[in-house]
Amino acid sequence: MPVFTMEDLRRKLQERQHKMTPQRQTVLQIFLDHPGEHLSAEDVHGILRSNQLEIGLATVYRSLELLSDLGILQKMEFGDGCSRYEVNTTGPSSHHHHHLICTKCGKVIEFEDDLLENLEQDIMEKSGFNITDHQVKFFGYCKECQDSIEN
Amino acid sequence: MPVFTMEDLRRKLQERQHKMTPQRQTVLQIFLDHPGEHLSAEDVHGILRSNQLEIGLATVYRSLELLSDLGILQKMEFGDGCSRYEVNTTGPSSHHHHHLICTKCGKVIEFEDDLLENLEQDIMEKSGFNITDHQVKFFGYCKECQDSIEN
């Protein structure tokens, strides 16, 4: 279970001659403090504000993109009109987790799965595509919304 | 292999007391004429123009949303900043197809798969989530981009 530390951030930044700034540390810290959440740029900006740590929204966007490029965050879309991010859990030794998205209330639930590892291998052989990652989304109705439909 | 006809469209529209308009027929026709493509609203609008059949862009957007609601089209995001659509191939008796997205050149390749049907059943039992659909994306490098990287 690879969790990133500030040291990882420092190292990855150095490798590309980028600088370790308080803003970047703070953005990473927010994701470490909010495991399992799928935060948008606005979410991050809002959390910052409520912590009395205002950072320019443009800087938040730039940090999110940078952290994604560094492989620390993973960008994803749930169809609500904005990009969302979470700490990257892909990689050689880690388990994938995927998302169940309720099409009624928009809630997102996670679940673990390694089933697709074999499939990737298979596809690489058949298609010549060199696969580095995958994302799976399941759509449907969560328990609560199923109940409310029955009413 | 369920391909939608204009009759299907008419019926589905009637069920919701929506009207069968030339614009909606034309938009559906474009998807029938372009199988296997992932068209954005702008794409559709452009194809219309080149066919001398101008339809207001707003109407294109509204038609795409309606056709998705009716289950005729499927909306998807490939991370290029706009929503894309294709004829819906999900459903009780149909095969899913998923997408290989090249992270270098942006090309999207399709492949067939039923592997996740069992998984859906499994997840429904464990999570209580009522799954109606799923989307899978694989990211990596296509053959051509692998070659060009080696140069």
Added chain:
DNA sequence: CTAGGTGCAAACCCTTTGCAGTAGT
């Protein structure tokens, strides 16, 4: 005839960018 649909342009919202000032290394 009447509800629903279209087209246009303006509004929206998320995201990116130019620029002048600031701060890591």
Added chain:
DNA sequence: ACTACTGCAAAGGGTTTGCACCTAG
């Protein structure tokens, strides 16, 4: 010092909306 970074505000690009007019049923 040199280069990268930040903050602001403006611009950008895809999508949605208000409104007057139109049209399918």
